Amino acid sequence: MLFRSWAQTADAHWPDVARVPDHVGVAHLVVTRHALVRQVLTDPVTYRPDNALDAVTPVPVSALRVLAGHRFRLPPTLANNGGASHPAIRAIVAEALHPTRVAAQLPWLTGLVRERVGRIDAALDGGAPVDLHAELAADLPLLVLARLVELPDAPVGAVKEFARAALELFWAPLDGGRQQALAAEVGRFHRVLREFAATGGGLAGTLRAAGHPPDVLVGALFFLLVAGQETTSQFLTLLLHRLAGEPTVLAGLRDGTVAVADVVEEGLRLEPPIVTWRRVAAVDTTLGGTAVPAGTSIVLWLARAGRDPVTVDAPDEFRPGQRGSRRHLAFGAGAHRCVGDQLARTEAAVVVAEAAPLLDGVTVIRRPWCPDNLTFRMPDAFVVRRR
């Protein structure tokens, strides 16, 4: 269950807090209720973020050697940093992603999406099948991110491969051979980041000027290149796929009775690209009546919390604007709440506004397939054809 939590049927009963062994025998405490997930996220003293980027399948010595060969290190920087340096690093990253800087990208972003939609529309008109993930969603967030944050000069394909390798290495159930291959991929790109961090400007330069050590610069860039683009491209694909099966919502978008922003929020609630997120208990405590010993790995089921009947009227239905729709925890909560939320929302809003009309009258040829993963959905493709 742990690696396909998003595939759980809507009516599957889950206790508020459940102990679940994973494939390597480690017991995780899975938390499902909105109030409890929120309680953990917003209490960084009792529940620390230190394990956020720990490999869920322990990395064997052979793969650790590969990583060490690339001088790979991932010190506490952003999501996994419960220490004193976190607020200052976060503030610099938040400045780079400030809503006014994001809003300034809107005309360019709209133009790019419109151009892509035009091309896709023509292909669909000609009877061709189109992969909306590849043609629209996959690289878009990276292109936007590169306009906000100075990034190493690497081909888009190389960044995407690295990011997906990182998501697999840290969050998937794996065997040793695969871990070694992924370690090589991730290690190679880490080297690129290290070289860029030494001299790069923009965010890297600001962090350097503020006195943060090179490891922190690399850690911040690493996290941004993974979480700051892969999440959003996954979300765009999942949302488009969901909308293809929601004719009433498409009709509402068409006649203006459904707001794009409400569609995005309902999408985040029902199709979050990050299904779970982790914390670790810092002390012996109790959660929802369950004893939690210090050191327990806590898996916060963000997707399930978004479907908690206590917070939302029709938990499993895609009803934009319904009561509780915006109370999802797709971006986390508290001191580590996502700093890219406005960016992700903006990108999704543009894609919904421009691309939803493409979904009218299409047949889904291939729905997104998602690999086993504790946290990320990682859809691979979404192919449609016009009827």
Ligand code: HEM
């Ligand atoms: C739909 C897209 C996205 C989703 C669902 C998402 C979700 C999340 C979640 C669940 C967390 C952990 C929050 C916590 O621990 O409470 C997080 C943290 C973070 N996200 Fe996002 N994210 C998305 C897009 C982005 C984008 C576009 C960026 C930047 C370009 C970004 C940058 C970050 C950063 C830097 C953190 C760490 C914040 C900290 O520890 O202070 N994310 N995100």
